[in-house]
Amino acid sequence: MAMLIEDNAAQNDFLVKDNYVPITxxxxSIGGGKGGTGKSFVTLGLGSRLAKMGKKVVIIDADLGGANLHTLLGIRYPEHTLNDFLKKRVDTLNELCLETxxxxxxxISGGDDILYLANPKYxxxxxxxxxxxxxxxxYILLxxxxxxxxxxLDFFNYTQGKIVIVSPYPTSVQNAYGFIKSALFRRLSQVFSKNGQILNLIKKSIDPGSEERINSVIELIAAVDQxxxxxxxxxxxxxxxxxxxxIVNMAKSRGDMKFGDIIKIVSDKYLxxxxxxxxxxxxxxxxxxxxxxTDPLLYNKTGSEVAMSIYEVTSDILKASKCL
Ligand SMILES: Nc1ncnc2c1ncn2[C@@H]1O[C@H](COP(=O)(O)OP(=O)(O)OP(=O)(O)O)[C@@H](O)[C@H]1O
Ligand SMILES: [Mg+2]
Structure with missing residues (x-):
């Protein structure tokens, strides 16, 4: 958690300010901490459904260390990747858009030059x-x-829309909660990067070893208010x-819904x-x-429950998007 506030604060200014700039x-973002929970699958399902409704959608493979969305779409060798943009072979992200x-x-494919991209410089x-x-x-889906x-975390925090995918296992729940917590504290650390006193209080909320530990964000705000x-x-x-x-993905019974409810309750209470x-x-x-x-909508052709769920998720995201 310490790393959340370590990198150069001044450099991060735009991450804070840009959130208040209107966008069209x-x-x-689709994230969630744990690997293999279905982030790419949901991105693709949601993107496809929005596209079928006539929306112009760009999905971005921001899995910079293990780009594979192009493969899921049956594209073997992407003509352009984010790497072309980073190496300044093209000037705009629009030039990277591949037809699907x-x-x-x-x-927009995450590219194949994995080592170079996995840790992009600031x-x-x-x-x-x-x-x-x-x-x-x-719509832009990351x-x-x-x-x-x-x-x-910076990608996740940059987009106002935030989706977390969790699979119905305790480890996935732990990871998803840890992910939400890390993202929130990183954001708060960036917002208060120039205020040493507040930053200190944030540190006390993050550091489990801190003597005067602050146990929840409610407590943190009360301390900040003082x-x-x-x-x-x-x-x-x-x-x-x-x-x-x-979203709980890969649910095997109705009871698996509880994994989502646990995250909801704990996030509300502590964060x-x-x-x-x-x-x-x-x-x-x-x-x-x-x-x-590599037939992205195969599950759709059968009129399956998965297809129905994706449909409902899309309606929710459309509704929520009106408030972004
Ligand atoms: N609802 C589902 N039912 C059955 N299998 C699924 C479902 N969702 C995803 N999968 C399978 O789980 C695997 C992981 O999915 P996916 O690649 O989308 O996860 P991911 O979270 O993007 O993984 P990574 O963290 O590695 O990027 C895939 O093989 C996919 O086919
Ligand atoms: Mg993935």
Whole structure:
């Protein structure tokens, strides 16, 4: 957790300010800490469904260490990748958009130069983020990699729309909660990067070994309020803006819904973060098959429960997008 506040504060200024700049495209990140929970599958399902509704969608493979969205779409060798942008072979992200088998759905591939991309330098990450707004699209979906490295957290925090995917296992629940917590504290650390006193209080909330430990964000805000009421209002506003949509993917029974509810309850209690648990997506062998056959909508053709769930998730995201 310490790393959340270690990198150069001044450099991160735009991450804080850019959140208040109006944008036209609706941006959503799909993350969640643990690997293999279905982030890429949900990105693709949601993107395809929005595209079928006539929205112009760009999905971005922001899994910089293990890009594979192009493969899921049956594209073997992407003509352009984010690497071309980072190496300044092209000037805009629009030039990287690849056509996919689904009309209205474009892909920006994460590229194959894995080692180079997995740890983009600060300036490279900033360049990608700042250019997202110039993309010609109605919806931009970012498929994030596994883990909670600060590059992943910065992508997640940059988009106002935030989706967390969890699979119905205790380890996945732990990871998803840890991911939400890390993202929130990274954001707060960036917002208060120039205020040593408040930053110290944030550190006490993060550091489990701290003597005067602060146990929840509610306690943190109360402590901040003692120091400076204005900062407490800013923190409250940050919490109001930090809303999570959570999906339990690969659910095997109705009871698996509880994994989403646990995250909701704990996030509310300890982080003061509102988590909206959407309809779970069931486990279905057809999903695996559609991936093996690189036929992204195979599960759809059968009118399956998975297809129905994706449909409902899409309606929720459309509704929530109106408020972004
Ligand atoms: N609802 C589902 N039913 C059955 N299998 C699924 C479902 N969702 C995803 N899978 C399978 O789980 C595997 C992991 O999915 P996916 O690649 O989307 O996960 P991910 O979270 O993007 O992984 P990574 O963290 O490695 O990027 C895939 O093989 C996919 O076919
Ligand atoms: Mg993935």
């Amino acid at each position: 495209a609706k941006m959503w 088998p689904i009309s209205n759905l474009k892909l 300036s490279q990450k900033a360049r990608i983020l700042r250019n997202l707004k110039k993309l010609e699209a109605d 498929d994030l990699g596994a883990g909670s490295s600060f590059n992943i 120091v400076d009421g204005e900062s407490a209002s800013i923190m409250n506003r940050e919490l109001d803006n930090f809303k999570i949509k959570l 003061g973060v509102s988590v909206d648990v959407l309809k779970p997506i069931p486990f279905d062998m057809m999903v695996e098959k559609s991936i093996i056959l």
